[in-house]
Structures are given as structure tokens and as C-alpha cells.
Amino acid sequence: MDNTPKPQESLALYVKRIRTSLGISQTELALIAGIHLQSLGKIERAMTTKLNSKSQRGLAYALQIPSEYLDAAVRGTPIGASDSLKFCPDCWQPGTPPEEIWLLVRSQCCFLCGTRLRNSCANCNEPITSLKFRFCPYCGKTYKESNDSESQTKPPKKN
Ligand SMILES: [Zn+2]
Ligand SMILES: [Zn+2]
Incomplete structure (x- = not known):
């Protein structure tokens, strides 16, 4: 059905x-x-x-x-429209389309590594509408987080 x-x-x-x-x-x-x-x-x-x-x-x-x-x-928007665009910040390679399975409504975590999928910019929280760009059009920060020094400057986790 x-x-x-x-x-x-x-x-x-x-x-x-x-x-x-x-x-x-x-x-x-x-x-x-x-x-x-x-x-x-x-x-x-x-x-x-x-x-x-x-x-x-x-x-x-x-x-x-x-x-x-x-x-x-x-x-009145179809499932899978831009507002459900999600990706794994660890596995996604900038310049490639996101894995289809990340986009499923029920996917919360990456099927490869278990990282929580992200549907908004980690920096400014604006929703991600396209992964054609590797940078957030709102704040200019890269969508894909690097695991190095940046972790020091991350805002505190919201719960
Ligand atoms: Zn992953
Ligand atoms: Zn941003």
C-alpha cells in the first residue's frame, strides 16, 4: 500500500x-x-x-x-522535497549527490557510520536546500565539517 x-x-x-x-x-x-x-x-x-x-x-x-x-x-509538498534534504556530515563528499537512503523520511542516522543526519547548516541552522553547493548560502560555512581544530569553536549542543 x-x-x-x-x-x-x-x-x-x-x-x-x-x-x-x-x-x-x-x-x-x-x-x-x-x-x-x-x-x-x-x-x-x-x-x-x-x-x-x-x-x-x-x-x-x-x-x-x-x-x-x-x-x-x-x-501540499511531496515527500522528498527540498525540506527533507539530509546528509551525513561524515560520509558526504562535497560535489557528489547525497545518498538516496539519507533522504528517506524515516532516516535519522547514516546507514554507513551511524552519525546523525543533518538537514540544516551546523553554523546558522538554515535548512539545506541543495547540496550542489558545498557552502551554506546563508553564512558561507562549509556543510561538511572537518574533524580538526574547528571542533573547538562549535557552538554548544542544543538539546
Ligand atoms: Zn556516515
Ligand atoms: Zn549556514
Whole structure:
């Protein structure tokens, strides 16, 4: 079953399609997702086109999909669009395209070395929209970190 939102598929149609494919009623879905039946009805009738984080988590859980998929449906952007561009700062070679497996929505860590994948500039946190450039267009820092002296000047880790 293809459970990714199709291009042009609205949140309403997407939720309804996945729910139908799971063979559950609105009542059941609302119950599993922990949201009001009325709220779910509004979502499926396209009267609600944005989800708060609680509904999104609940729906993703109940529909057995990553919550990024709901995000994509809300925004109307296909999965794998530029906002999910991720790469391994250790394995990526500047000037080469990123490994496809890094780009999967569910990939959090590099399949080769286990380093946490990065989707934004380590220096200024702007999202990476293209790896054609080896430098961040916002701050000019290289995307690929070198392991040497620079580690001294890294900002403290955010948790
Ligand atoms: Zn790696
Ligand atoms: Zn930057």
C-alpha cells in the first residue's frame, strides 16, 4: 500500500484514503488518535486544513504513518522535497549527490557510520536546500565539517 501523500492530495483526502485502506471508521480513528470525532470530521471535510501537534501525533499513530507525511499533506509538498534534504556530515563528499537512503523520511542516522543526519547548516541552522553547493548560502560555512581544530569553536549542543 502506498501510504505517502500523493502530489496535490489534500489533507482531507489523504486522511480519508489511509483510514479507508485500514478499514476503520471515523469513530474508531478518532478514538485511536485521541481526537474528537467532530475534529476528525472537520479534517476529512477539509474544514480543518492545519493540524495542531497533538492531533498530528495522534493521527500519525492511528494511521500508522510518520507524522512527516501528514506535514507534507498539510503543506501540499511531496515527500522528498527540498525540506527533507539530509546528509551525513561524515560520509558526504562535497560535489557528489547525497545518498538516496539519507533522504528517506524515516532516516535519522547514516546507514554507513551511524552519525546523525543533518538537514540544516551546523553554523546558522538554515535548512539545506541543495547540496550542489558545498557552502551554506546563508553564512558561507562549509556543510561538511572537518574533524580538526574547528571542533573547538562549535557552538554548544542544543538539546
Ligand atoms: Zn556516515
Ligand atoms: Zn549556514
